[in-house]
Amino acid sequence: MLDSCGMLDFPYKGNSMSWLGYRRRGKVQCRLDRAVARISFKLFEVKRNFKFDKRWLGKTGLKQTIKEGWDNSRNTEQGSISSKISSCRQAISKWKKTNKSNSIKKIEEIKAQLEQNQTDLSGTSEEALKLKWDLCAAFREEEIYWKQKSRVTWLREGDRNTKFFHATTKQRRARNRITKLKRNDGTWAETDDGIERVATEYFQTLFTSSAPNNFSDALRYVTERVTHTMNVALTKPPSNDEIKRAINEINPEKAPGPDGMTSLFYQKFWEIVAEDVICMVKDFFSTGSLDLSLNKTSICLIPKTERPREMTEFRPISLCNVCYKIISKILCRRLKKFLPSLISETQSAFVAKRLITDNILIVQEAFHALRTNPICKSKFVAIKTDMSKAYDCVEWSFLEALMLKMGFSQTWVSWIRTCISTVTYQVLINGEAKGSISPSRGLRQGDPLSPFLFIILTEALVAQLKGAEAEGRITGLKIARNCPAISHLLFADDSLFFCKADIQQCAKLLKIIHTYGQASGQQLNTSKSSIFFGHKVPPDIRAELKRTLGITKEGGMGMYLGLPEKICGSKK
Numbered sequence: 001m002l003d004s005c006g007m008l009d010f011p012y013k014g015n016s017m018s019w020l021g022y023r024r025r026g027k028v029q030c031r032l033d034r035a036v037a038r039i040s041f042k043l044f045e046v047k048r049n050f051k052f053d054k055r056w057l058g059k060t061g062l063k064q065t066i067k068e069g070w071d072n073s074r075n076t077e078q079g080s081i082s083s084k085i086s087s088c089r090q091a092i093s094k095w096k097k098t099n100k101s102n103s104i105k106k107i108e109e110i111k112a113q114l115e116q117n118q119t120d121l122s123g124t125s126e127e128a129l130k131l132k133w134d135l136c137a138a139f140r141e142e143e144i145y146w147k148q149k150s151r152v153t154w155l156r157e158g159d160r161n162t163k164f165f166h167a168t169t170k171q172r173r174a175r176n177r178i179t180k181l182k183r184n185d186g187t188w189a190e191t192d193d194g195i196e197r198v199a200t201e202y203f204q205t206l207f208t209s210s211a212p213n214n215f216s217d218a219l220r221y222v223t224e225r226v227t228h229t230m231n232v233a234l235t236k237p238p239s240n241d242e243i244k245r246a247i248n249e250i251n252p253e254k255a256p257g258p259d260g261m262t263s264l265f266y267q268k269f270w271e272i273v274a275e276d277v278i279c280m281v282k283d284f285f286s287t288g289s290l291d292l293s294l295n296k297t298s299i300c301l302i303p304k305t306e307r308p309r310e311m312t313e314f315r316p317i318s319l320c321n322v323c324y325k326i327i328s329k330i331l332c333r334r335l336k337k338f339l340p341s342l343i344s345e346t347q348s349a350f351v352a353k354r355l356i357t358d359n360i361l362i363v364q365e366a367f368h369a370l371r372t373n374p375i376c377k378s379k380f381v382a383i384k385t386d387m388s389k390a391y392d393c394v395e396w397s398f399l400e401a402l403m404l405k406m407g408f409s410q411t412w413v414s415w416i417r418t419c420i421s422t423v424t425y426q427v428l429i430n431g432e433a434k435g436s437i438s439p440s441r442g443l444r445q446g447d448p449l450s451p452f453l454f455i456i457l458t459e460a461l462v463a464q465l466k467g468a469e470a471e472g473r474i475t476g477l478k479i480a481r482n483c484p485a486i487s488h489l490l491f492a493d494d495s496l497f498f499c500k501a502d503i504q505q506c507a508k509l510l511k512i513i514h515t516y517g518q519a520s521g522q523q524l525n526t527s528k529s530s531i532f533f534g535h536k537v538p539p540d541i542r543a544e545l546k547r548t549l550g551i552t553k554e555g556g557m558g559m560y561l562g563l564p565e566k567i568c569g570s571k572k
Helices: 062-071 080-098 103-119 125-150 162-176 192-206 228-235 240-248 263-268 270-287 322-336 356-372 396-406 410-421 450-470 503-520 539-549
Strands: 007-009 019-023 026-030 036-038 296-303 314-320 380-388 424-429 432-437 488-491 494-500 530-533
Touching: 062 080, 062 270, 080 270, 103 125, 162 296, 192 424, 192 432, 228 322, 228 410, 240 263, 240 270, 240 322, 263 270, 263 322, 270 322, 270 410, 314 322, 322 410, 322 450, 356 380, 356 488, 356 530, 380 503, 396 410, 396 450, 396 503, 450 488, 450 503, 494 503, 503 539, 530 539
Parallel strands: 296 424
Antiparallel strands: 007 036, 019 026, 296 314, 380 494, 380 530, 424 432, 488 494
């Protein structure tokens, strides 16, 4: 019957008879409860991706297995590191089959042995003590397993938290599971293939360049800032210690890239992999080329809402391979030292000795002036803008032209270009990597380089604003008589602009944003932007400025960088 209906019977554990009764002198058993499903449901089983498991550390034979797997490939050129990782992964998978790491089963077995020891008169206290130690170790393995799955990094120590990690993992999986997605035409994709097509088409469109070619207006006010000394420090060959330090800076608890190897693998087995990893990194810095397989990236979809149904309701986080991250970390560490002298003081994100609280305090004072200062409240306006898909739409050609204009050497710029342009994506949908995406623009959220490249990109906008302010086309807000004028405050993609509440200045500000956007790929999202007028700005001027800017939402008394724009109450 089931075969004719195209159904299958789920397997069971224990006694197959689910009901027991008595008839006269006999006992009657039968199976009443069944679970059946379509054959296609069986095919729904997810193919498990390889991930290096922290529980394997210290297990007998693991180190030797890794050494043998890694040494299978004799070639030590950069391109061979991918084959070494693949060979090592296969060796670990075979070793894992003979060294089961099922901690739940192990816990039950040890509990049974301990109970037998305690009930058996011949059981010794030494055996009981050993079993208790083994049980504690098994519990610890179980906790490690679920902690890895839960992605919880803030909890460091305490009692066993297995139930907490298990609950967190189940909650995360339920929240991240995608059952259907809405297409552009309003119809729904509910099959695996349909969901894959929707996601792949969305990202392929998002990561396709608009091919901008005229950067003269956007770069007009950009000046050379990078000195010869800086370029020498940025482009010098990396030392072995620098490479090792970069590996140790990568969090071992973070999710791995497509190859499944976490930084923990490289940190714990450095003596085995060191020669080849160092060779790979130094080869990149000498030739500027990178094995494409090392730059493969998985896109993990993080829901922004309770029940996301459209691709715009997910935040794409990129999971990069550790081998690529090593190179990225070295570039970041070198660049970070010079950012305070390269990035304008109005940008406070990702720059040493600049704090998010600086922006918050200035904004609170500025909004207070717009409400109370006699000049500010009648003549000025604040505009809070949101850039649509800021990281994902960065144009590589403009970023390259900007860095060259700032004085970065051709060698450095070519390294950056290689890092961001040789990437290929697959989208993780319910745990499986789907599709293939080749981008022509965008920075990865998850690449250590991306935040620093983004604030460098934003310097083109800052230069235009400063140029317009110097020419008197935009007037910044002065909170007090002897204070500097403030025309803009930037924290990554959170932007706040100040100017006079008149058509000319607002139109000039909008033109600057559009000029920057056409070159860089950054597009103003007017639906999420807001405008806050000085308390005494007349209603007719407010309406006219809203039409000029295309922003309908009035802000004020809201949140800025996670804190209220206004923190004081009424003194009355």
